[in-house]
Amino acid sequence: MFRKRSIGVLALAMVFGLAGLGSTAVESPAAWEAAAAYLAGLPEGFNGIKGDVLKAKLESGEQIFLLDVRQPNEFAAGRIEGALNVPVREVPKALDRLPAAKDAPIVVVCASAVRSGYVAMALSFKGYSNVKHLAAGYIAGWEKAGYPVVK
């Protein structure tokens, strides 16, 4: 009885494990078209904002919505004050936590500016028009530069 159950659990785990191996198919002509348009229209700097520029804007009191898309353990280890943590995979389910105004300035932060690039592009597809990402990411672009962090 127990053995049967454990074999069942093992089989299930293997199926899920296999499903997790390859990347999930996400192909869509409409999405590719939107992506192609996004790429073609990228401005100088590719929607990055350098750490020193972001720091100056925050210090001058500019309202910027900081969206940190790292995992909770990375976020807990150090972050920019006031940032909201929504891990990249949970962004689609957390859109109601983002600013209601589609032109609100948003800066997306991750560790090395890969995840934040994905999210910046995804948010533009959702109608946000003023989304940048922290250039070089939190580690090289902020923490190593010696800018203030909270833990």
Added chain:
Amino acid sequence: MKRRVSHLILAVAMVLAALPLSAAAADLQESVNAFLSALPADFETVAGKTMAAKQNAGEEVFVLDVREPDEYKAGHIEGAVNVPLRVLAQQLPNLPANKGASIAVVCKSGIRAAYATMALRLLGYTNVKDVVGGMLAWEKDGLPVAK
């Protein structure tokens, strides 16, 4: 009478035009949401060292350099194909025909490669990785640079 018919035609045309649009929009969001929520543990990144080791072991990797031509000329990964990010959509014939081909995208610091990685996944490529840290990390790691 004629005007009425033309109004009717116009109305039908507007409805027809709106139909595929809304279907496409849902498709776009579904696809982008699926990309984000199903990101693997490596977030579709590969360390330069790991990529170089794979190539040395004889694994075929299509290296796509999405920097501008002048950046590419100043130093690139041997065998990399240069397609600047903004013109990627116009140069698809330069990419592998096989959507399952192993592609590593590289830029200066990783951000342009992130955009390209996501775009290529949405286009249907299933095995695309962002060389994390870009050429800056590649050179810092002392990996070979061709000129």
